[in-house]
Amino acid sequence: MKRIHIIGILVIAVAIMIIMSTASDASVYVPFSEAQARAKDGDDTKVHVVGRLKKDAKGHIVGMKYDPTLDPNYFSFVLVDTNRVEQQVVYYSPKPQDFDRSEQVVITGNMKENVFVADKILLKCPSKYTENEVKVETASL
């Protein structure tokens, strides 16, 4: 066996290792029900949850708590996942400024007791990066 073949085998071995480590590190998009089930099983790996903010009949966001004067590092809100399951989420960081206007929220984290502790929030805003609407005030000029 030539040395080049040994190297080849080693490279392939490392490549397989890489793929396996990626597979084990990769997270998943789940609904809250599964996040809760995982927590019950003692599985504390972090997951992604996609959802929308809970709103009342008038379209106001409900269940949002942020008072920087008391604790700038505590932000709590209610997220409704794609299965319409509501869940209180806690984020130990300041509230993202454009949070209220977001259309869709992706959070990563895991369930701890009865709350979902998020360590990352990704917001999708309706107008982010695309402007497909001429504003009324511009149009009326």
Place this chain on the structure above:
Amino acid sequence: MVNTLIGDLGHYSVILAFVTALVSAIAFAFASNAKELTPEQKDWKNLARGAFFVHVLAVFGIIFCLFNIIYAHRYEYHYAWSHSSNHLPVHYMISCFWEGQEGSFLLWIFWHALLGLVLIKFAGKKWESPVMAVFSFVQLFLTSMILGVVIGDLKIGSSPFILMRDFMTDAPVFQMDPNFVPKDGTGLNPLLQNYWMVIHPPVLFLGFAATLVPFAFAIAGLWKKDFSAWTKPALPWGLFAAVVLGVGIMMGAYWAYETLNFGGYWNWDPVENAVYIPWLVLVGAIHTLLAYRKSKTALRATFILFITSFLLVLYATFLTRSGILGNASVHSFTDLGLSGQLFTYLAAFVVLAIGLLAYRWKYIPATEKEIATYSGEFWVFIGAAVLCLGAFQVLVTTSIPVYNAFMGFIGVKTNVALPADQIAHYTKFQMWMGITIAMLTGTGQLLWWRKNSEGNKFSELFMVPLMLTALFAALILLISKIGYIERIDNPAYILLLVASLYAVFSNLAILFGVLRKNVSIAGGAVAHIGVALMLIGVLFSSGYSNIISKNMSGMVYAREFGDDINRDNVLLWRNAGTDMGPYKVTYKGQYLEVKGLPDYVNKQRLFRIEDEYKAIARGPLKDGDEVIYNAGDTVEISPENTYYEVGFKNRESGEEFALYPRAQVNPQMGLLASPDIKMFGTKDLYTHVSTIPDPNEEKEWGELKEYKVKIGDTIFVNDYVAVLHGIEPAKDTLLLNLKPGDVAVQADMQVLGERHTYHAHPIYAIRDRMVGRVPEEIEDLGLRIMLMNIDPEEGAFTIGINTTQKDYIILKAMEKPFISILWIGTLIMSLGFVMAIVRHYKDGKSGNANLPKGPAGKVAVKREKQLA
């Protein structure tokens, strides 16, 4: 008026560029297929060259038209409307040129056009036609991306010259008036209003464009069955591509560090990864090529790697522009409905290039002889393999959204997401790649230059670098143990430090030993020293980044869990000092940029008027001692950005300085925070604003309290002392717009704050028997003072005061030790690359005669003859 001429001109230029690219691709292909020096070949070549020249002119035409549309504020065009605005300075107009997808394609096309011209001039008789055929072929694809032709449901390319009314056919305003032109554009994304945005994209795209050159040479080599000679001209081009792309990546990193509040220079964002992957492979390709030039090994690997690096550039384009990363990245482009087209191109190039390589595979010469383990080439080859594995890891993970999309495409629902902790995931492998690379650069370089050095024994070769490494590593660890610098106790970090030091010292040894007499060949050693320094910089700045803005207020109202949660932000009340790390920090107020003044100007010194881009100076505004504006002058301001002055005072040394982190509350994008950085010799202090009170929300004022006072009396409000000094005729005439017969007076008040004494002039005016009051607000103190009433009989005045919550910011601050080593390393690495380019370019020009210097060179010539 809607100016359709310029857009039509632009669109025709695109079509012309497309057609000429097609003609020149075909003509160059025929020219290279015909037998050499026949008249027919010459005709084809002339036709091809002519077509390419016209193509270049057409590309310039497109750029001229698009820039004119932006520069002249032609908002009837969607591109100008969505990327520019009236108040944008010219240099940012240049950057909004490439903010959009179409413009950035255009930038890429532009570089290809220029590089094509250079190649026509310098590639030489043998290579011009096949190389340019590949070039024109790529241009054909790229220009089709901005073609903007719709045939039925099929959309080919997206034109930058589309009119608003054609883009938004449903908008009611265009149905009422097709000639409607918006008065202003939506502007450039404020995060992109940065000088890095002006220079980073052109550099990056030049790097992208340059990867095409070695690829085209490799393809030409396969095509013409000349498997060896292409490596000579391709080498300096490969080096050029690598250094430009590398510098572009690091510029992006510096931009992220300096402007975006990523908290660092690298976030493993898919868009960042997408350029890092081809760069690693390209560097690997250069190494195997060098090994081949020296000892005729690894030619097949060289082919594979150069071809792969260009295909990865195309893949990166597909990733960032197809919208496939929409859920995963903060700054990928939105889908323009071109993902199908992009995918088709990617697939076409993959199939064509790999097909050709497979077809010619068995003809590519390969050495039967084993490479000796103690030869430099062997270790260079291993190094290339490690680089590729590093690229592979980033590629496998970054592509996760692609797997999801693909599985969805074939009807299987998957829910795989990117790793929750990406930094940990990538570091796990990339750090070991760094360690291995550092060790290999040292060892490989020593062995590579061994034959030229005096001492041929291994022990002598490695002795000095190893001793120096041990010495310095011990020294650094000792210093860190004493606590003078960050304590290094993680074994992997220690290993990385030792390996990097070894790389530095072994390359230094080569630099001072072997290459002293001939500096021109030292490029490799210099570049490797740069890489090793970069690794050391990354080790300290990322491994030992330290958040110092831990919340120490003790006010916690809803702590569900214990202390293990990071509470990394601190609330700063205006003018109230707070302890943070070794500093006493104080948030001192809001500042704006004023045109003509180098320093920021406190908002309180400016009176804002209806035109938000203008303001009136309340007092003299100075640059040093020189008064630039007097009270009452109108100044131009940039209202988007507010700078928050944060004063730092080191509690031990007493050193004081101020930082001005920036924030913008953008109606489209929410809070955009940009950091401010204080550089020290051994570390950077990096701060950014996490949250500010929402400026769009009305302030909640407390109940109005009235005080009846006489001149000279004092009032106590919110622990502050306010004195009424007198009543005088109102001066703020601009605000009041006084007419004859109107009466206006203002109170002259003084309020003693913690740091300043504030003057307040609330106004009381009578016009047509109506009373008007203009209150004065002291933001610093959260006070609003009003002159309520004047009682001439008693000589008494009623002063009304509201109070509100004081202004605050929430700040995050961290220390990044030795980050400057990373930037210095980048510069040294680039210098090494440039030296190598110069050297290999000269080598290529001087031809074969001067090449064989060492014994390896002689062997090379012999082999080349055998092959021929």
